Amino acid sequence: MHLQRNGYRIYDHILKLGTGISFAGHHRPSEICSVISSIKRFSTSKTRLSSPLPAIGTDNSLSDAKPFSEIPGPMGLPYIGTMLDYKLRPSTYHKRLLQLHKRYGKIWKETIAGNVIVHLMDPDMIRTVYDAEGKIPHIPPLQETTQKYRKEKEMSLGLGNTNGEEWYRLRSAVQQMMMRPKSVQDFLPLVQEVATEFVERMVTTRDSHDEIPNFNKELGKWNLESSGAVVFFKRLGFLQDQEILAEKMLEANQQIFQLSCDLKFSLPLYKYISTPKWKRLVNAEDFFVGTVLKLIDETVAKVKERIEKKDLQADEYGFITYLLSRSELDDKDVAIIALSLFADGLSTTVPVFIGNLYCLAANPEVQDKVFKEVSKVVPKEGPITTAMLGKLTYLKACVKEAFRFFPVGTEVSRIPQKDFVVGGYHIPAGTHIELNNYVFLRSAHYFEEPDKFLPERWLRDGEGSARNVHPYVLLPFGHGPRMCAGRRFAEQDMWVLIARLLQRYRIEYRHGQMEQIYRLLLRPDKPAQFAFVDR
Numbered sequence: 361m362h363l364q365r366n367g368y369r370i371y372d373h374i375l376k377l378g379t380g381i382s383f384a385g386h387h388r389p390s391e392i393c394s395v396i397s398s399i400k401r402f403s404t405s406k407t408r409l410s411s412p413l414p415a416i417g418t419d420n421s422l423s424d425a426k427p428f429s430e431i432p433g434p435m436g437l438p439y440i441g442t443m444l445d446y447k448l449r450p451s452t453y454h455k456r457l458l459q460l461h462k463r464y465g466k467i468w469k470e471t472i473a474g475n476v477i478v479h480l481m482d483p484d485m486i487r488t489v490y491d492a493e494g495k496i497p498h499i500p501p502l503q504e505t506t507q508k509y510r511k512e513k514e515m516s517l518g519l520g521n522t523n524g525e526e527w528y529r530l531r532s533a534v535q536q537m538m539m540r541p542k543s544v545q546d547f548l549p550l551v552q553e554v555a556t557e558f559v560e561r562m563v564t565t566r567d568s569h570d571e572i573p574n575f576n577k578e579l580g581k582w583n584l585e586s587s588g589a590v591v592f593f594k595r596l597g598f599l600q601d602q603e604i605l606a607e608k609m610l611e612a613n614q615q616i617f618q619l620s621c622d623l624k625f626s627l628p629l630y631k632y633i634s635t636p637k638w639k640r641l642v643n644a645e646d647f648f649v650g651t652v653l654k655l656i657d658e659t660v661a662k663v664k665e666r667i668e669k670k671d672l673q674a675d676e677y678g679f680i681t682y683l684l685s686r687s688e689l690d691d692k693d694v695a696i697i698a699l700s701l702f703a704d705g706l707s708t709t710v711p712v713f714i715g716n717l718y719c720l721a722a723n724p725e726v727q728d729k730v731f732k733e734v735s736k737v738v739p740k741e742g743p744i745t746t747a748m749l750g751k752l753t754y755l756k757a758c759v760k761e762a763f764r765f766f767p768v769g770t771e772v773s774r775i776p777q778k779d780f781v782v783g784g785y786h787i788p789a790g791t792h793i794e795l796n797n798y799v800f801l802r803s804a805h806y807f808e809e810p811d812k813f814l815p816e817r818w819l820r821d822g823e824g825s826a827r828n829v830h831p832y833v834l835l836p837f838g839h840g841p842r843m844c845a846g847r848r849f850a851e852q853d854m855w856v857l858i859a860r861l862l863q864r865y866r867i868e869y870r871h872g873q874m875e876q877i878y879r880l881l882l883r884p885d886k887p888a889q890f891a892f893v894d895r
């Protein structure tokens with residue numbers, strides 16, 4: 361069944377897997393455009409990426425700038441530089457950033473195993489970098505181990521691990537489908553069906569304290585089932601009879617992250633020889649990627665067959681059909697984009713969602729306000745519509761405010777392609793720069809009452825300080841042409857599930873204060889042991 365076009369052989373490299381996933385019922389998002397019209401529409405329209413912002417903020421000319429070598433920062437040891445700082449305390453990387461911000465200020469640099477990294481800790485400097493990045497910003501790979509794995513398996517590298525024209529080709533092809541709110545809203549019926557089922561299922565999984573054992577895993581299953589419905593246009597059964605497979609995938613995903621984190625903060629031997637950790641990582645990737653590619657192969661084959669037979673309905677397989685309609689994407693690209701939408705939420709949307717639940721539980725008066733808004737807008741029975749989501753302004757402000765307390769990462773990276781000046785220093789082209797928004801998020805300098813959870817600060821007509829917040833302080837999804845490609849999907853997923861949860865339960869957390877630890881990305885430091893009390 362798997363694809364052969366363009367010499368596509370990824371699956372041959374991967375373990376042969378028998379996933380045993382069944383075709384559950386069919387789901388029909390009412391508004392997905394027909395295959396034929398979508399192929400026409402999308403292949404004739406030129407996708408536009410957001411154009412660069414007007415150039416502002418370059419704070420000096422190159423000739424007046426202080427030399428790069430004068431940027432302050434910790435000295436570190438010969439060759440390994442500051443690597444030991446990370447190696448010894450990898451889970452508190454974010455706290456270290458705060459300390460170094462205090463010590464060195466808004467711009468400083470360090471060397472880790474020969475790589476110089478410049479850290480920017482000022483929103484105006486961050487703006488300068490974004491303004492200068494042009495329409496094809498370069499970044500270091502989002503995850504080096506993933507990039508290496510994909511190269512070895514001759515896979516497409518995917519958006520976050522590629523640069524230049526190759527990145528632009530991929531990004532242009534998915535921009536409309538992934539970033540245009542209307543396109544993402546087409547999948548709302550699928551997303552809300554899974555959310556509703558998940559909330560119902562919680563009634564049976566709760567213990568006598570109204571808590572759900574292993575709720576982290578439960579959320580992982582929800583996330584895979586929800587994105588799976590979008591990508592494969594079928595229910596995977598991860599909340600029903602295919603739970604075991606879902607759990608194996610979650611374990612593999614966790615292993616991949618843990619091992620990638622260990623490898624990132626070690627001497628990069630794995631790049632040259634197959635170390636034991638690298639082998640374990642490859643095994644975990646083989647299992648995860650192999651399982652997903654099999655599903656993708658089956659879905660693509662099915663869509664092609666239905667197109668050939670001319671019996672594909674207008675509202676079926678919207679995501680895959682769209683990708684197949686883009687002539688600039690080959691089958692390897694289609695596979696990697698589908699893999700990304702299916703799996704990326706596990707390490708991003710899920711921990712952020714846990715953070716959101718914690719913020720609601722820790723601030724009952726806010727939870728009450730969100731509940732009242734949801735009750736006014738969304739009926740308990742029947743579907744959630746786009747129009748309803750549009751009215752949940754307080755809920756959305758709440759999700760935004762939760763990013764101050766539970767961001768998914770500490771920084772966004774860029775590699776400028778031209779020399780430029782920031783903070784008065786000359787930055788040569790090709791320098792690895794990190795834009796560390798993390799250090800502002802709880803700063804009294806940028807937020808009134810920074811330690812208070814105040815969604816009101818983001819409401820335009822509220823009494824909070826929304827209009828006074830620097831626009832480059834809170835950018836949880838990054839900014840500019842490389843902004844998170846999954847943003848609209850992630851937001852929709854979270855809004856819908858919060859609404860459905862609050863309709864049914866009051867959320868409590870009885871296990872102390874939840875904070876974050878670092879594992880390449882940030883994640884909650886405690887289990888998501890929430891109590892869901894019937895309303």
Ligand code: HEM
Nearest residue numbers: 520701704705708709768837838839842843844845846850
């Ligand atoms: C709450 C959840 C999420 C957060 C906070 C988040 C955050 C981010 C951030 C900060 C970036 C870097 C942006 C930049 O460099 O300017 C990024 C990139 C990216 N994200 Fe997400 N993300 C989330 C969920 C997702 C999901 C569900 C997907 C699945 C499609 C996804 C796919 C991507 C991709 C493909 C990139 C690379 C984009 C490119 O380089 O063109 N993200 N994300």
